[in-house]
Amino acid sequence: MEILELIAYGLFLPVFGPETIPSLTSSCCSLSVWNKSEIELLFYMSKAKVKKEQLTCSCCKGEIYDSNLSRTLGRKVWLWGTMKILERVDLKKGRFQWACDECLNSGKALIGKPESQLYCDFDPYLVYIDMEKVCEKCDQDYLFRKEEQKYWYETLQFWVQSKPKHCSKCRHEIREERELNNELAALLKEKEKLTVQDMERLSKIYDDIKKPDKSKYYKNLVEKSKHKIAS
Ligand SMILES: [Zn+2]
Numbered sequence: 001m002e003i004l005e006l007i008a009y010g011l012f013l014p015v016f017g018p019e020t021i022p023s024l025t026s027s028c029c030s031l032s033v034w035n036k037s038e039i040e041l042l043f044y045m046s047k048a049k050v051k052k053e054q055l056t057c058s059c060c061k062g063e064i065y066d067s068n069l070s071r072t073l074g075r076k077v078w079l080w081g082t083m084k085i086l087e088r089v090d091l092k093k094g095r096f097q098w099a100c101d102e103c104l105n106s107g108k109a110l111i112g113k114p115e116s117q118l119y120c121d122f123d124p125y126l127v128y129i130d131m132e133k134v135c136e137k138c139d140q141d142y143l144f145r146k147e148e149q150k151y152w153y154e155t156l157q158f159w160v161q162s163k164p165k166h167c168s169k170c171r172h173e174i175r176e177e178r179e180l181n182n183e184l185a186a187l188l189k190e191k192e193k194l195t196v197q198d199m200e201r202l203s204k205i206y207d208d209i210k211k212p213d214k215s216k217y218y219k220n221l222v223e224k225s226k227h228k229i230a231s
């Protein structure tokens with residue numbers, strides 16, 4: 001097989017099929033017309049090659065045809081300081097998290113905007129997908145939901161590689177505990193100037209953070225103070 005024929009096959013075979021090639025090669029390059037089985041074999045080889053190159057959706061893990069990538073291929077994204085038009089090769093490198101049209105349209109995946117994300121050594125998210133995680137505090141499985149991720153990376157602007165360590169319930173508890181501890185520290189700063197209301201609050205805080213002895217201590221102080229005021 002001559003080199004020009006090979007080029008013609010490489011260019012036209014996957015697109016037009018085997019029937020077009022004999023006339024094309026013979027009219028353009030004055031080459032011999034190939035026999036049918038030879039052409040069919042090459043056609044199926046080229047089809048097999050196309051199949052092998054199918055991309056795998058980060059969300060459904062399915063093999064995806066380009067026709068199912070209308071919301072991804074050709075999409076303009078601001079990446080590393082330049083406007084980029086997403087091409088097949090960008091997805092093929094396996095660097096980005098992306099999703100097929102079906103996953104995007106069904107809401108299984110949520111579009112991410114790299115221009116709103118904070119990234120440097122790690123790649124930004126083209127889409128967000130629910131992430132399964134285990135909480136380091138309560139050991140329960142939980143979902144780091146795609147909507148939460150978008151808020152986390154685009155509104156709060158956490159680095160793209162950072163992930164939550166705790167489930168939302170534990171995160172809420174930890175935040176609340178921290179706030180109570182701050183309030184406690186502020187109240188105890190000037191112990192000698194504590195009012196009855198301050199002592200009531202201290203008793204309540206110690207009760208909330210499960211320190212019953214200290215809670216009781218301030219409750220007694222409150223009682224004593226009230227008694228003193230009354231007499
Ligand atoms: Zn998919």
Ligand SMILES: [Zn+2]
Pocket residue numbers: 135136137138139140166167168169170171
């Ligand atoms: Zn938890």
